[in-house]
Amino acid sequence: MTIPSSILTLARREDGPLYIYDLAVLHDRLRLLNGLPIARKRIHFATMANDHPRILSLIGAAGHGVFVNSLTHLTAARDADLAPHRIIFAASNMSRDEMEACLAAGVHVILDSLGQVEAFDAIASRGTAVGVRVNVGSAVESAELCDEPSYRFGLLPEELAVVLGKVRNLRIVGVHSYFGTDIMAPKVLLDGLERLGRIGELLPELEYVDAGGGFGIADDPSTPPFDLAAYGRGAADIMAALETRVNRPVTLVIEPGRWLTAPIGWFFVRIVDVKERADRVFAGTNASVAQFPRLLMYPEQARHPCEVVDASDRPVSTRPVWISGNSTYSRDFLARGVRLAVPRPGDLVAFHHAGAYCRSMLTRFLGKNQPGEIVLDTSAKRIGSAPALAEAAE
Ligand SMILES: Cc1ncc(COP(=O)(O)O)c(C=O)c1O
DSSP, X not given: OOXXXXXXXXXXXXXXXXXXXXXXXXXXXHHHHHXXXXXXXXXXXXXXXXXXXXXXXXXXXXXOXXXXXXXXXXXXXXXXXXXXXXXXXXXXSOOHHHHHHHHHHTOEEEEOSHHHHHHHHHHSOTTXXXXXXXXXXXXXXXXXXXXXXXXXOSBOTTHHHHHXXXXXXXXXXXXXXXXXXXXXXXXXXXXXXXXXXXXXXXXXXXXXXXXXXXXXXXXXXXXXOOOHHHHHHHHHHHHHHHHHHHTSOOEEEEOOSHHHHGGGEEEEEEEEEEEEOSSOEEEEESOOGGGSTHHHHOTTTOOOOEEETTOTTSOBOSSOEEEEOSSSOTTOEEEEEEOOBOOOTTOEEEESSOSSSSGGGOOOGGGOOOOEEEEEOTTXXXXXXXXXXXXXHO
């Protein structure tokens, strides 16, 4: 996997820990989504993947929207100049305050249960358009789409008719679902879209089907990437058939998070100490998993391809390398058992796919500093840098 040379030049100057994002990659990925051959589509970036103001601004400036699930991210989106009609707010268990704030902000809300529809209907003005989340199956725990008993989101399909009979002020114009994250098989997402469309056609005022995110990013560079073209062809067919059945235009909304931003970012750290052991090598770094938190949240699933920068002339370690953090937390590992060049103190290590679910998951755990952040655009001039996340998030 290659890292643009201008990014490496910057990273070499710093000790880290440091995130660098390249907006040129974000532009490229938006172009790929734009090219999907679906008659009517809207892209709403899931801000939970990365809430950096410059990323939100670029999404808005490129004519796209966001999907948020908190008032903090709603405010971040508004601060990044996203108009209310470009913001979808979807959360479960919304409080009355959150509902009122969404109504005041004029954003589009997706409701998650019978009770939430009733509560929102009671305070919304007549004709307010909303969507409802429907549980048509998920692939959170399983490889295929199925009815997972642990799935806590949405109305049951049979509850949709109940909701339609109850609302007085709301117009239910869309159905929403989210089938799981990091799904590598387009078929799983397409099965979900087909099921969602079949439920959506029960809505007399159906305007959109929101199929969430979930487009996968392969952690292993030898795994083929998510087949976006196959998804596009399948989704186009499903949406065209749906429009024929309901005899009206229906927009496909997608909410990509990880697929859109993981490849725009790298995380750089320095090796400060090396311990040789019989079966492994510990490469100790100046960073902690608390500063690279996807691994903290998903220790069993999350993996980030990594490499020692400027070590191509060095042999690969005969023993697996465990990249560890500078704390006393026993699970402070940034990578476990990886094949890497023989590590040495002073080495710069780069972690790929650090543009999603990293900065947005930062935690105060272990009292670590917020890593530096630099945002640049390798297709243009450098557009900004932030020494610390706190500053960047203001
Ligand atoms: C409703 C919804 N949409 C979109 C996303 C983004 O998902 P991903 O990063 O897998 O594309 C999420 C993430 O949890 C979500 O809950």
